[in-house]
Amino acid sequence: MRPLRYSIDVTLDGCCHHEAGLPPDEESMRYWTAEMERADALLFGRATYQMMESAWRRPATGTWPGWMDEWEVPFAEAIDGAKKYVVSSTLSGVDWNAEPLRGDVGQAVRRLKQQPGEGLWVGGVTLPLALADLGLIDEYEFVVQPVLAGHGPTLLAGLRERIQLELVERREFRSGAVAVRYRPVRVAA
Numbered sequence: 001m002r003p004l005r006y007s008i009d010v011t012l013d014g015c016c017h018h019e020a021g022l023p024p025d026e027e028s029m030r031y032w033t034a035e036m037e038r039a040d041a042l043l044f045g046r047a048t049y050q051m052m053e054s055a056w057r058r059p060a061t062g063t064w065p066g067w068m069d070e071w072e073v074p075f076a077e078a079i080d081g082a083k084k085y086v087v088s089s090t091l092s093g094v095d096w097n098a099e100p101l102r103g104d105v106g107q108a109v110r111r112l113k114q115q116p117g118e119g120l121w122v123g124g125v126t127l128p129l130a131l132a133d134l135g136l137i138d139e140y141e142f143v144v145q146p147v148l149a150g151h152g153p154t155l156l157a158g159l160r161e162r163i164q165l166e167l168v169e170r171r172e173f174r175s176g177a178v179a180v181r182y183r184p185v186r187v188a189a
Contacts, residue, residue, distance in 0.1 A: 002117045003138035006128045007035055010142045010155050016125055017152035021145030026071040027173050028143065036078035039121035046088035048124030053096050056080055087127055106134045125153050133160050139183055140165060146176035
């Protein structure tokens with residue numbers, strides 16, 4: 001069974017808006033590139049899919065835009081080429097190596113997890129909350145930014161039940177950010 005990993009940048013006060021933390025640097029982009037390359041497929045909700053596509057889809061010219069630093073290109077290539085699944089009831093169609101997940105999201109994700117492979121990756125805010133509530137996330141990976149945002153959407157706000165986690169990996173970045181990976185502690189019934 002493929003594990004489902006939830007990965008996101010988050011500030012010290014729990015804000016997970018993509019502009020609330022530190023701007024990406026070469027070290028963090030190498031880290032996120034490796035995470036993209038570890039995934040067999042990416043799961044996005046509509047908003048995250050559209051945001052990521054607008055930033056990281058290879059332009060029709062085949063040339064990455066001038067705003068992109070050379071060290072961002074490997075991440076762009078990894079996410080651009082990745083298989084994607086999009087959960088949305090409002091999008092009429094998707095492309096960018098993507099296919100829609102329709103119907104019951106829990107059943108659809110369970111089917112994806114049953115397939116062979118290294119793992120699935122989910123990002124964003126709304127979809128991961130639903131998947132956490134369903135007990136479908138096998139790893140939580142946060143890059144905690146040394147910033148207090150003071151406002152914005154917060155990590156897993158509205159979670160129905162507490163999820164106990166155990167630390168499985170920790171890595172410090174020169175920027176002061178810390179990547180932490182946790183797995184849910186499965187409580188025997």
